[in-house]
Amino acid sequence: MPKSASDSPSRPPLSTQKARPPTHIDGEAAQPLRRLTRQHFALYRGYLDGVADAQLHATYGDGSTDVRATRRLIATLRDTLSVLARRARDVEAAHLLRLRPGSIPLAELHGAPDLPTLEDFRDRVDPDGVFGESELLDLYRAEYPPDASPRVDRRIARNARLRRRQADALARMEASLAQEPRPDHPLDGWFEPAVAGRLASAGLVTLADLLELIEARRHRWYTAVPRLGPRGAQRITDWLSLHAQALQHALSPLALVPRRQLPAGHPALTRARPAVSDGHARIVPLEAFRPPATLDGEHGANRASGPNRIGAKTDLQAVEAWLSRPSNSVHTARAYRREAERLLLWSVVAKGKPISSLTKTDCAEYVESFLKDPQPAGMWVGRARAERFQREWRPFLGALSDRSRETARTILNALGAWLVDVAYLASNPFDEIRRIAKPAALDASGRTLGHAQWRFVLSATPCADSTAAGHRDHVALLFAYATGLRRTELASATTGDLVCAPDAEHAADAWELIVPGRREAKRSVPIPRALMDAFRENLRLRGMPEPRACPAGTPLLAHARTGETLSADGLGKIYKGIFARAAARLESQSPAASRDLMRATTHWLRHTHSNHALDRGAELRDVRENLGHASLSTTALYVSNAARRRRAIDALLPSTGVESTD
Incomplete structure (x- = not known):
């Protein structure tokens, strides 16, 4: 019995598949078919089996069209198959494949004109078109047995033979005409x-x-x-x-x-560890790296004698132990992995040594020469869009600047010192590598907003905006300005980090935000009442309860559509958008001030917070605690010439209608 279309799984529409036909068939223009595929034959088999047009369209049709498109395709297939059968001198197939599907005249078989028609019976017992024509006939005969007579038996047998011949003819055509696509096909x-x-x-x-x-x-x-x-x-x-x-x-x-939409750890997001071919390791990410046994570092020349405290036998295990330590931020962990990964790959692939055999001369070559120009570029340098699980991934995007090389030297020196401390290495080969560049001093000049400039940006981001994104942007602006938090700290803040100030006279109105700091330290940042009210209103618009009743992990700044946590980079784009919109409004009034705003980033709000707080009489130590600076001297850099810079910035806004308070 031919398989009906309803027995087949849902398929893509056949309107994208074509087969090569005659342009005119029997004097009528035919719909062009460039190729006949097995899906075309499955569609026509279902048609011959009596499956309803609507069901055929639902299974094989194009969702952007209606059932008429499938009917036209069936008509084209009928004409095309008939012509091709005649060309192959298969006269029987040419005749059989043009017969319309039908059923045995039921009323005639039963001798009773008042019995339901097959279509009425189908609507009652098979509204979804699950059964083929012959299966439906069997059900019909079981419920309405026909009168036994030689004439009825002959008609049933003739009909069954006709169906078998029709199915055989279609199978012959499919075997000779159906094509499968190949990669080299146009x-x-x-x-x-x-x-x-x-x-x-x-x-x-x-x-x-x-x-x-x-x-x-x-x-x-x-x-x-x-x-x-x-x-x-x-x-x-x-x-x-x-x-x-x-x-x-x-x-x-x-x-x-x-x-x-793929869950973490999905196979598509990871790369299996490749086998080592010809004793050589490949340039792959750290999680997929497997050096040859001779270069794994188990017998490295700089290995400390005796057991180590981390139980590492190889350099890869030691590096993974270093990277697995708790980190104060995602960015720090990423930087540590990047530099350790680069060194491990260079040591094994370029130098043919394990890390535990590197000398001070090797390390100096790596920092002072290789990082300055990774060669050969085809092996080490890739494109920015390539992700770690792709074969195009490379550890570098180009040569490193002096500051980037100094960062790498600092991180690798810390790695070497730690490996010595845990008794894995006998000595740190990076501890005498000279500095590449002096660390840049904090420079807030030209990267802060004056009082009038700040008020203009705030007015350009109104709280009454009708969109969820607009209200979120207003809250984000207040949050950064009122607290001076870093971008990553703003993005990671949740309702669970909000606590009532323990020493406040009116605890219900006094809130603080607990912010994780370096080396597992935490600091408390005061949350002004206006900002707390803005948080509550934003949570209400997101369908969330009061902060204390929110589920764990509810972000204070969330994606406007999904409510999910924003990444630090995503939040940075939001602030850039805020500044760009404010600059556009300011362009006609003060082009110079508009250009200044176009340069603004999230970090400008951190500088603005500290400068404005100091202007209002805040103690330098209090500002330092809010900002999370390790040294008071770092915070003191904000004070240098701050008033002069802000007066210069405010002077750029003569026609905004916002007066300066300086």
Whole structure:
């Protein structure tokens, strides 16, 4: 019995698949079909089996069209198959495949004109079109047994033979005509001319070109194709997924869904540790790195005698132990991993030594020469968009500046000192490497807002904005200005970090924010009443309760649409947008002040907080505690010439209507 379309899984629309036909069939213009695929035959098999047009369209049709498009495709298939059968001198197939599907005249079989028709019976017992025509007939006969007679038996047998011959004819045509796509096939053989033209305008010629673009650009690949939107792209990727076996290429999950929708640890986001070939390690991220046994450091020349306190046998285990220590910020942990990873790869791949065998001369070469110009560039330098799980990933994006090399030297010196401290290394090979550059002193000049400038930015971000994003931006601006927190501290703050001040006279109105600091230290930052009210209003707009009743981990600054935590980079873009909108409003009144605002970043609000607090008489030590500076001398740098700079900035706003308080 032929398999009905309803037995098949949901498939991409056949409107993207084409086959090569005659342009005119029996005197009538035919819809062009460039290639016949097995999905075309499955559609026509379901049609011959009596499946309703609506069900065929739901299974095989294009979601952007209605059932009429599937009916036209069936008519085209009927004409095309008939002509091709005649050309193959298969007269029987040419005749059988043009017969419309039908059923045995039920009333005639039963001799009773008042029995329900097959369509009425289908609507009652099979409204979803699950059964094929022959299966439905069996159910009908079971409920309404026909009168036994030789004539009825002959009609049933003749009908069954006709169906078998029809199915055999279609199977013969499928065996000789159905084609499978191959990577080297031109695109115009498989897609509609309009779609193929758009793909060609993006420089795509074959199916292999299309697959390469999708894997490189991932789920938003269609942005590289003119006039191709997400719905059209979805139909194309559905078709490619359907033919993955024939194309010998299964699309990566990253090509089908956004990365953020994949759970942490998904195989698509990790790279398996490669086998070491020919005794040589490859340039891969730290989590996938596996050096040869001769270079793993177990017998390194600089290994300390006796057991070490971290139980590490190899350099990789020792480095992973160092990186696994608690870090005060995500950015610090990322920087430590980056520098340790680069050194480990260079030591094993370029020098052919484990880290535990590096000498002071080797380390000086690494910091003073290699980091200045990683060569060969093809091996070490990659593109910015390549992620760690991609083969295109490289540990460098280019040569490092003097400050970046000094940062690397400082981090690696700390790594060496720690490995000596835990008795893994006998000596620290980085401890005598000279400084590359002096650390930059804090310079707030030209990177702070005057009082009038601050009030203008605040007025350009009104709290009464009708959008959730607008209200969030207003709260974010107040939050940064009132507390002076760093960008990462602002992004990571949650309702659970808010506590009532223990020594306040009216504890219900006095709040503090507990901010994690360096080396597991914490500091308390006062939250003004106006900012606390703004937090409550924003939580209410997000459908959240009072801060104390919020679920654990509820961010104070959240994504306006999803309510999820913002990344530090995402929050930085929000502040840049705030400054850009304020600068646009100021452009016609004061172009110089507008240009100044266009340069502003999140850190400007940190400088502005400290300068304005000192202007209002705050003690330097209190400002230092708010900012989280380790040294009072660092905070004191904010005071130098602060008044002169702010007066100069406020002087840029003569026509804003906002008076300066300086």
